[in-house]
Amino acid sequence: xxxxxxxxxxxxxxxxxxxxxxxxxxxxxxxxxxxxxxxxxxxxxxxxxxxxxxxxxxxxxxxxxxxxxxxxxxxxxxxxxxxxxxxxxxxxxxxxxxxxxxxxxxxxxxxxxxxxxxxxxxxxxxxxxxxxxxxxxxxxxxxxxxxxxxxxxxxxxxxxxxxxxxxxxxxxxxxxxxxxxxxxxxxxxxxxxxxxxxxxxxxxxxxxxxxxxxxxxxxxxxxxxxxxxxxxxxxxxxxxxxxxxxxx
Ligand SMILES: Nc1ncnc2c1ncn2[C@@H]1O[C@H](COP(=O)(O)OP(=O)(O)O)[C@@H](O)[C@H]1O
Ligand SMILES: [Mg+2]
Numbered sequence: 001x002x003x004x005x006x007x008x009x010x011x012x013x014x015x016x017x018x019x020x021x022x023x024x025x026x027x028x029x030x031x032x033x034x035x036x037x038x039x040x041x042x043x044x045x046x047x048x049x050x051x052x053x054x055x056x057x058x059x060x061x062x063x064x065x066x067x068x069x070x071x072x073x074x075x076x077x078x079x080x081x082x083x084x085x086x087x088x089x090x091x092x093x094x095x096x097x098x099x100x101x102x103x104x105x106x107x108x109x110x111x112x113x114x115x116x117x118x119x120x121x122x123x124x125x126x127x128x129x130x131x132x133x134x135x136x137x138x139x140x141x142x143x144x145x146x147x148x149x150x151x152x153x154x155x156x157x158x159x160x161x162x163x164x165x166x167x168x169x170x171x172x173x174x175x176x177x178x179x180x181x182x183x184x185x186x187x188x189x190x191x192x193x194x195x196x197x198x199x200x201x202x203x204x205x206x207x208x209x210x211x212x213x214x215x216x217x218x219x220x221x222x223x224x225x226x227x228x229x230x231x232x233x234x235x236x237x238x239x240x241x242x243x244x245x246x247x248x
């Protein structure tokens with residue numbers, strides 16, 4: 001469903017993403033985990049055709065996303081870290097707009113939209129987007145993406161800005177989507193999200209993938225029994241953290 005080869009992004013002298021390979025199959029939930037500035041957002045932007053890589057190629061649903069952008073984008077859904085939406089639209093106008101852009105103004109989509117609005121408690125559809133908080137915009141964005149039930153869904157730090165209930169709802173929806181044969185790629189720096197949801201985790205540090213596998217495989221690889229310790233070790237922070245803690 002998603003395949004990236006030797007994906008690289010250089011900003012000036014900074015190598016933000018350094019020759020990474022990613023492969024995610026049907027029905028998988030892949031969590032891309034890494035500290036701040038590791039290259040998660042840059043990777044997601046390249047995988048979704050928003051940013052051109054300096055080097056490497058991206059295939060989504062068997063097609064090169066930069067050669068067939070419209071075709072591929074029609075079949076995927078993207079929830080960015082900063083939901084950018086037209087501020088002067090009302091919530092319901094935005095949803096209508098998305099339905100018309102994707103030519104999906106049909107009964108099935110409308111029913112899915114109503115269900116999502118209900119479970120995410122989006123009870124502010126008559127508000128203007130400029131009046132909405134980050135979390136409110138994010139929930140509206142989630143409705144607009146998930147109502148289309150795209151085959152592949154990309155989410156950048158989806159739990160930032162969401163409350164406990166919305167996060168729990170989102171996790172269940174993503175699980176169900178994967179069970180139905182959908183594919184999920186999400187970035188997070190929150191271990192719980194990765195641990196409870198992902199079928200496979202990739203850890204990125206300073207632009208490079210330092211480990212990949214199931215939670216159990218990562219624990220085995222790092223010789224640690226909890227994911228937090230695995231993460232600290234694999235991102236090269238174990239000694240530094242020990243030293244710092246001794247100084248306190
Ligand atoms: N548009 C840009 N121009 C220059 N540097 C950038 C740009 N976008 C990201 N970076 C740099 O690339 C690195 C990776 O950033 P990012 O992918 O946003 O990390 P993450 O999402 O993992 O926190 C950081 O060092 C960041 O400062
Ligand atoms: Mg980011």
